[in-house]
Amino acid sequence: MSVKSFKGGAHPPERKDRTSGLPIEYVRDVKSVVIPVNQHFGAPLQPLVAVGDRVKRGQKIADAEGRMTVPVHASIAGVVKKIEPRTQSNNVEGPCVLIEADGSDESAFLAPLDGFACTKEEALARIREAGLVGMGGAGFPTHVKLAPPKPIALVIANGAECEPYLTIDERAMIERAGDLVEGVALTMRLVGAPKGLIAVEDNKAEVVPGLEAAIAERARGYDIGVQLLKTKYPQGGEKMLISAITGKEVPSGGLPMDVGCVVQNIGTLVAMTEAFREGKPLIERGFTLAGGACKSPKNLVVPIGTVVADLVAAGKVEIDEASLARVVYGGPMMGVAVPHFAIPVQKNTSGVLLMAKDEAQAYAEHPCIRCGRCMRVCSCRLSPALLNAALKAGDFEEAEKIGLLDCIECGTCSYVCPARVQLVQRFRVGKQLLRAIKQKEAQNACK
Amino acid sequence: MPANNLLLSSSPHVFTPVTTRKIMLAVIIALLPATGYGIYLYGLTALLLVLATVAAAVAAELLFRAAIKAPRTVGDLSAVVTGLLLALVLPPSTPIWMAVLGAVFAIVVAKEFFGGLGANPFNPALVGRAFLLMSFPAAMTTWNKPFSAIADAVTTATPLNLVKQGASLAEVAKSVGAADSGGLYWQLFVGSRSGSLGESSILLICLGAAFLLAVGVIQWIIPVAVLGSTALFSWLFGMNPLFSLLSGGVVFGAFFMATDYASSPLTPVGKAIYGVGIGLLVALIRKLGGFPEGVTYAILVMNMLSPFLDKLRVKKYGWIPPKKSAAKEAVK
Numbered sequence: 001m002s003v004k005s006f007k008g009g010a011h012p013p014e015r016k017d018r019t020s021g022l023p024i025e026y027v028r029d030v031k032s033v034v035i036p037v038n039q040h041f042g043a044p045l046q047p048l049v050a051v052g053d054r055v056k057r058g059q060k061i062a063d064a065e066g067r068m069t070v071p072v073h074a075s076i077a078g079v080v081k082k083i084e085p086r087t088q089s090n091n092v093e094g095p096c097v098l099i100e101a102d103g104s105d106e107s108a109f110l111a112p113l114d115g116f117a118c119t120k121e122e123a124l125a126r127i128r129e130a131g132l133v134g135m136g137g138a139g140f141p142t143h144v145k146l147a148p149p150k151p152i153a154l155v156i157a158n159g160a161e162c163e164p165y166l167t168i169d170e171r172a173m174i175e176r177a178g179d180l181v182e183g184v185a186l187t188m189r190l191v192g193a194p195k196g197l198i199a200v201e202d203n204k205a206e207v208v209p210g211l212e213a214a215i216a217e218r219a220r221g222y223d224i225g226v227q228l229l230k231t232k233y234p235q236g237g238e239k240m241l242i243s244a245i246t247g248k249e250v251p252s253g254g255l256p257m258d259v260g261c262v263v264q265n266i267g268t269l270v271a272m273t274e275a276f277r278e279g280k281p282l283i284e285r286g287f288t289l290a291g292g293a294c295k296s297p298k299n300l301v302v303p304i305g306t307v308v309a310d311l312v313a314a315g316k317v318e319i320d321e322a323s324l325a326r327v328v329y330g331g332p333m334m335g336v337a338v339p340h341f342a343i344p345v346q347k348n349t350s351g352v353l354l355m356a357k358d359e360a361q362a363y364a365e366h367p368c369i370r371c372g373r374c375m376r377v378c379s380c381r382l383s384p385a386l387l388n389a390a391l392k393a394g395d396f397e398e399a400e401k402i403g404l405l406d407c408i409e410c411g412t413c414s415y416v417c418p419a420r421v422q423l424v425q426r427f428r429v430g431k432q433l434l435r436a437i438k439q440k441e442a443q444n445a446c447k
Numbered sequence: 448m449p450a451n452n453l454l455l456s457s458s459p460h461v462f463t464p465v466t467t468r469k470i471m472l473a474v475i476i477a478l479l480p481a482t483g484y485g486i487y488l489y490g491l492t493a494l495l496l497v498l499a500t501v502a503a504a505v506a507a508e509l510l511f512r513a514a515i516k517a518p519r520t521v522g523d524l525s526a527v528v529t530g531l532l533l534a535l536v537l538p539p540s541t542p543i544w545m546a547v548l549g550a551v552f553a554i555v556v557a558k559e560f561f562g563g564l565g566a567n568p569f570n571p572a573l574v575g576r577a578f579l580l581m582s583f584p585a586a587m588t589t590w591n592k593p594f595s596a597i598a599d600a601v602t603t604a605t606p607l608n609l610v611k612q613g614a615s616l617a618e619v620a621k622s623v624g625a626a627d628s629g630g631l632y633w634q635l636f637v638g639s640r641s642g643s644l645g646e647s648s649i650l651l652i653c654l655g656a657a658f659l660l661a662v663g664v665i666q667w668i669i670p671v672a673v674l675g676s677t678a679l680f681s682w683l684f685g686m687n688p689l690f691s692l693l694s695g696g697v698v699f700g701a702f703f704m705a706t707d708y709a710s711s712p713l714t715p716v717g718k719a720i721y722g723v724g725i726g727l728l729v730a731l732i733r734k735l736g737g738f739p740e741g742v743t744y745a746i747l748v749m750n751m752l753s754p755f756l757d758k759l760r761v762k763k764y765g766w767i768p769p770k771k772s773a774a775k776e777a778v779k
Contacts, residue, residue: 012461091455164461239764252765325454332460339453355460362454366523369467369565370708372666380764385713386757403763411459418465419565425457 003202005230006240008379010412012164012233012333014203015359018297019290020167024175026301027316030101033075033305034344035061036088037095040133041140042068047097053080056108058281060129061097070141071131074099075283075303077106089329089349091338099305110279115186115272116220123190123276130275131282131347136236136265137334139348142272145262152191153260156245157184157198157269159207160229160236163331166351168286169266171299173200173207176270177214183269185222186276191262196224199241203231233333234410238263240379252406267350287349289317292356293324302345308352309342319354326360328353333411366419374413374423380406384413384423391430396437404430467564471524473664477655478531478703484651485644488593489539493644497534499543503550504530511559525564529553532572532703535645536696536743537579540591540602545583549575569750570707573743580743588738590641603641606631606694611739616690635693646696656702665706668715672722673701673729680730697729700742710750717756724749 037045045062049055055074063071078101086096110130115123124143132142136158157180161169173180184196198211208226215224229235229244239250241263248259256263267285274280283304289311290297295318302311311317328335329343331351341352374384382403390398404427413423486493508526512519530550537546553575558567580587592603604612609619620631623640634640638648646652659665674692681691692698705711705725712721725745732741 010463012459012463243764249765251767252763254765326460327453328458328460330458332458334458335460336458337453337455337460339455353460360454360460361462362456363462366467367563367565369470369525370711370713371470372708372713373465375713381761382763383714383760386760402760406763406765415459415461416463416465418463418467418470420462420466422457424459428457 003228003230004244005232005235006244006379008377008381008412009232009234009240010377010416011231012415014231015164015290016167016170016203019165019288019299020170020204022167022171022297022299024168024171024286024299024301027306027311028303030076030303030306030310030314032078032081032098032100032307032310033303034086034307035072035075035097035099035305036086036344036346037062037072037097039072039139039304039347040068040070041138042066042070045069045072047083047095049074049080049083049097051080051083054078054102055080055099056106058107058109058283060131060281067144068141070128070133070143071281072097073131073281073283075305076101077104078102087338087340087343089336089338089343089346091336096305096344110275110281112279113276115276116189120190123186126275127272130271130280132268132271132275133282133347134265135267135271135282135285135348136350137330137348142264142268145264146187146190148191148255148257148262150257151260152193152257152262153195154246154262155184155187155191155193155196156238156241156261156263157196157266158236158238158241158263159198159200159204159266160241161204161266162201162231162233162236163333163335163351164233165290165353166288166331167290168288168299168350170204170207172266172270172286173198173204174210177207177210178218179270179273180266181211181214181218181224182220183264183272184224185218185220186272187262187264187269188222188224193262194223196222197227197245198224199227199229199245201231201235202228233412233415234379234408237379237408237410239408252403282347285345285347285349287345288351289354290351291328291354292359293320294318294354295320304346305344307342307344309340312341320356323356323358324354325357326353326355328355333415334409363420365422368417368421369419371418373416373418377412377416379410379412380408382407384427387430388421388423388426391426396430396434399430400434404434407431467523467525470664471528473659473662474528474703475524475531477659477664478528478535478645480651480654481535481645481648481699482531484638484648485535485539488638488647489591489644493539495543496537496539496541496546496644497531500534500537500546500550501527501530503547504533504554507551507554508559511555512563515559517563520564523564526554529558529571529575533575535699536572536576536643536704538587538590539644540589541579541586545579545586549579552578565709567709568753569747570704570710573704573747576743577747592641593639593647605642605739606635606640606690607733607739610686610690610694611733616687619690632689632693635690640694643696643699646699649693649698652699652702659702659706665702666718668718669705669711669722670701672719673705673725674698676723676726677701677729678726680727681733684730684734686730686734691730691733695733695740696742700725700729700746704742705746705749710753712753712756712759714757714760716759716761717753720759721749721753721756724752
């Protein structure tokens with residue numbers, strides 16, 4: 001099998017060996033959950049429950065009108081204790097629903113539905129009702145992604161998992177291969193794609209035989225294959241994934257569908273299969289709990305809204321408090337550092353890292369020496385050093401010309417910078433400022 | 448709940464072990480063979496010259512930054528690199544005080560006045576050398592014969608000097624004690640000839656450069672462009688291309704001076720044009736200029752163009768050709 005890749009990128013230390021061999025552990029007996037009301041990319045939701053309400057597992061607790069909305073469901077059966085702002089995994093406060101378990105474990109799933117026999121409209125409605133979003137990070141509504149206005153030639157299951165430490169997708173590809181393949185087939189049916197590929201970085205080539213066996217059994221006649229990719233960060237970025245596999249580039253400002261591709265996260269595909277077969281909404285997710293200060297690294301599946309501190313208190317996770325220096329929700333390249341871990345796992349939490357002092361140094365920013373390392377690793381070919389200079393000078397026109405808005409914020413430039421220049425940090429802030437400037441300009445133009 | 452002393456910072460949370468300091472250290476290591484050979488050729492005087500420029504460069508940075516109350520930066524070793532590079536492009540007989548002056552000028556005027564590390568538009572060591580060349584032209588063009596004590600002042604002409612004065616390659620060969628042009632090339636390659644302290648042995652310079660290329664501190668584009676275009680334009684101007692490469696400081700300049708991060712372009716196309724420009728200027732200066740050698744000025748002139756060459760960026764991922772504006776469309 002040929003091993004494909006993209007141009008640029010870097011090789012951060014993988015640090016996956018502590019968890020890659022550990023089967024997924026399922027934790028269902030949590031005493032309480034904190035469920036963020038907004039867990040998708042799109043318009044905000046309204047809670048549908050009030051304090052004191054009894055809710056069943058799988059019951060919808062927040063929703064809103066509009067295409068770019070995805071409902072949220074109760075992940076345990078119990079009583080709504082509070083609805084209040086809490087710190088979420090992006091280190092920003094947002095409305096959350098606190099549910100305390102009543103031990104009844106009553107569930108209210110949707111009716112099972114044959115995704116291959118129902119109409120496409122029924123299937124898309126089910127995907128929305130089940131609360132499915134992209135579980136890789138952005139939380140893009142799946143029912144929107146699977147109704148592209150353009151013809152799709154290829155569905156890619158993103159099993160690159162290029163972030164260091166994270167192994168949950170790898171485990172899902174081993175343990176849930178059948179459900180994954182069915183999810184790919186279902187996606188192909190809905191977008192009308194003739195071809196599906198499960199893309200895997202070659203550091204986890206051991207998942208391939210299992211995937212191929214699952215394809216033989218569960219593909220339902222759809223043409224699904226496995227594609228190995230070179231292990232390189234950010235191979236799992238959808239733009240990089242698409243250009244590695246197809247040689248095409250997603251046009252600036254465009255979406256994968258513009259080059260006839262749909263990219264789906266592994267967890268999302270498995271959850272899709274469950275949403276049809278069992279009528280189960282997205283109320284659980286798997287993530288990797290790791291890091292040097294974590295004495296019991298694991299691949300876990302927990303009810304969405306599970307607070308990591310509760311897992312520690314319940315003795316399910318052991319930490320080394322003395323060496324704990326940084327807590328990150330997500331991977332070490334793109335994840336968010338948070339001030340404590342009394343923060344819930346949500347639909348897009350792929351990992352929680354409890355990093356020790358020796359693996360999470362903080363560096364002061366030094367002057368750029370113009371060594372050009374960032375230029376060579378930028379997979380979007382954005383000249384980060386020049387972009388940085390433009391932003392420091394407040395020259396947003398030049399920054400936009402260089403391609404500020406095309407930055408995928410993968411952090412490879414910051415990773416390789418010998419002077420520890422806060423490149424991606426400056427780009428993130430710069431993007432927001434530039435969007436604000438453009439919005440203002442548009443408003444002035446209207447007047 | 449953990450103690451509230453967790454580190455908060457924006458992603459990424461892991462970093463490469465490569466730091467500015469390690470890069471500078473690699474450059475110093477790469478320069479050691481050529482430095483050692485210079486000391487071997489010219490003895491204790493050469494050693495003192497090297498130590499004096501390095502010490503002066505470090506002291507100048509330390510004192511200047513203290514005076515303007517800027518953070519201390521000598522730990523990044525860039526001043527050591529500048530001092531060492533300056534010593535290696537000076538005639539071995541340069542008086543110590545003169546070399547110290549050059550090092551101070553390089554650090555304070557060429558580097559710190561512009562904002563310090565990474566902000567200097569010109570290569571500091573070459574600015575130092577150009578400053579000395581203009582201020583003390585006699586001392587800066589006095590060349591000692593290798594293995595002769597500097598005190599004896601057995602001066603000679605460099606191979607390039609001889610050619611400038613109209614000597615044939617056979618005569619140049621004789622001057623370095625080689626029998627024929629083949630012997631001359633070999634002699635120039637291994638470095639038994641007069642010239643700047645560190646530019647003599649092409650072999651040892653290439654050894655250091657190979658190390659820098661192998662560890663990824665420098666990239667191949669600039670050196671290849673400089674050396675290729677020097678050979679090409681020398682040949683076009685009627686000079687012997689091989690002799691042009693092996694004599695003078697063009698190999699040292701191509702690997703260690705033209706590749707200076709701060710003063711060279713960042714983009715691949717920019718680097719290529721910059722390198723070719725240096726080669727063209729070297730050949731032009733050697734052919735038409737008043738001095739026999741022109742690597743210093745060739746690089747300094749091209750340094751000036753770096754900010755403009757940085758506009759020649761590669762097209763970003765997913766680049767779409769800009770649509771013609773509505774006005775232009777309407778005209779059609």
